[in-house]
Amino acid sequence: MKANELAFFGKIAAGVTHELKNVLAVINETNGLTADLLAMLEEAPFPHREKLQRSAKRIEEQVRRGVEIISRFNRFAHSIDYPLADVDLNSIVTQTVSLSHRFAALLNVELQGAVCDLPIMLFTSEFRVQMALTKAIEAFIKCMGGAGSILIKVQNDLGAPGLDFYFGGECCEKVAKGAVEEFSEWGEFEELAAILDISHGWRTSDGGFALFFHKRA
Amino acid sequence: MGVEILIVDDEVEFAEAFAERLQLRGFAARIASGGEQALQMLEEGGAKIMVLDLKMPGMDGLEVLRRVKKSGHEVEVIILSGHGPEMDEYCVRNLGALTCLRKPADIADILEAVKRAEKRLTRRE
Numbered sequence: 001m002k003a004n005e006l007a008f009f010g011k012i013a014a015g016v017t018h019e020l021k022n023v024l025a026v027i028n029e030t031n032g033l034t035a036d037l038l039a040m041l042e043e044a045p046f047p048h049r050e051k052l053q054r055s056a057k058r059i060e061e062q063v064r065r066g067v068e069i070i071s072r073f074n075r076f077a078h079s080i081d082y083p084l085a086d087v088d089l090n091s092i093v094t095q096t097v098s099l100s101h102r103f104a105a106l107l108n109v110e111l112q113g114a115v116c117d118l119p120i121m122l123f124t125s126e127f128r129v130q131m132a133l134t135k136a137i138e139a140f141i142k143c144m145g146g147a148g149s150i151l152i153k154v155q156n157d158l159g160a161p162g163l164d165f166y167f168g169g170e171c172c173e174k175v176a177k178g179a180v181e182e183f184s185e186w187g188e189f190e191e192l193a194a195i196l197d198i199s200h201g202w203r204t205s206d207g208g209f210a211l212f213f214h215k216r217a
Numbered sequence: 218m219g220v221e222i223l224i225v226d227d228e229v230e231f232a233e234a235f236a237e238r239l240q241l242r243g244f245a246a247r248i249a250s251g252g253e254q255a256l257q258m259l260e261e262g263g264a265k266i267m268v269l270d271l272k273m274p275g276m277d278g279l280e281v282l283r284r285v286k287k288s289g290h291e292v293e294v295i296i297l298s299g300h301g302p303e304m305d306e307y308c309v310r311n312l313g314a315l316t317c318l319r320k321p322a323d324i325a326d327i328l329e330a331v332k333r334a335e336k337r338l339t340r341r342e
Contacts, residue, residue, distance in 0.1 A: 028321035029234035
């Protein structure tokens with residue numbers, strides 16, 4: 001896909017997410033009004049009050065959930081805006097974990113991210129880094145072939161900012177160097193890693209995986 | 218009746234429900250569905266606080282904010298929009314908005330901003 005085609009996709013997607021936020025705002029405010037009125041009638045006898053209050057609360061929670069998902073997707077759509085930009089590694093990991101969470105859950109894999117307190121700025125393509133991480137995650141999940149967990153931990157202690165991958169659960173031992181290479185996603189990850197100047201390797205201590213970014217902001 | 222709040226938003230269903238919630242809390246809330254109408258209503262007087270959407274057809278929120286501040290109206294502007302955080306600093310520092318909130322916002326956060334606006338208005342009197 002050409003850069004201008006990607007940019008076109010990003011622009012349309014960002015516009016749609018803005019519209020969806022407006023829809024959620026209308027639902028949120030209308031539901032809030034219902035909740036306000038129910039609260040005002042607290043003293044008056046009212047059939048099905050608890051059910052109505054529960055419904056209003058549930059709508060409020062789902063609106064919050066919807067906003068979170070849409071905001072993440074909006075951010076993802078905007079990650080195409082600039083080929084290279086200053087970007088915080090912590091936010092890339094949070095974003096990628098959030099966007100890949102559902103794919104992983106469908107295959108019984110729990111995906112988690114652990115970020116640093118301080119920002120770790122990289123000068124890179126946010127879109128491509130997200131894609132590289134997602135491809136690696138997909139390869140790991142396929143390799144597991146069953147229930148498990150993946151923890152992606154941001155670290156900045158070893159000279160270059162990086163990510164440590166820890167695998168857990170009954171199928172975690174299946175994730176290993178030779179095994180992931182069988183999946184096409186791994187090839188795509190390696191290709192992107194080379195473009196983005198990301199080095200990577202397997203830890204001998206615990207069989208986990210690590211990668212390092214060499215393009216600091 | 219509390220201070221008058223002008224809600225400027227082209228999403229009429231949103232503005233109506235929001236105005237009713239403010240009215241339930243004792244505020245006098247009115248609605249403008251576009252930038253031009255908002256400026257006209259401001260000229261007629263009454264509103265002390267404006268809750269302003271940024272993306273609207275015709276005159277957008279940024280232009281409304283610029284014109285409000287340029288005209289010298291003593292109105293505090295709270296931005297309430299679906300935009301990302303990148304515009305916040307510009308709206309507050311450069312254009313004089315009180316604060317920026319993200320849609321859909323919690324009513325408690327909006328009331329907190331209204332309270333801040335009231336304090337600033339009182340200090341100015």
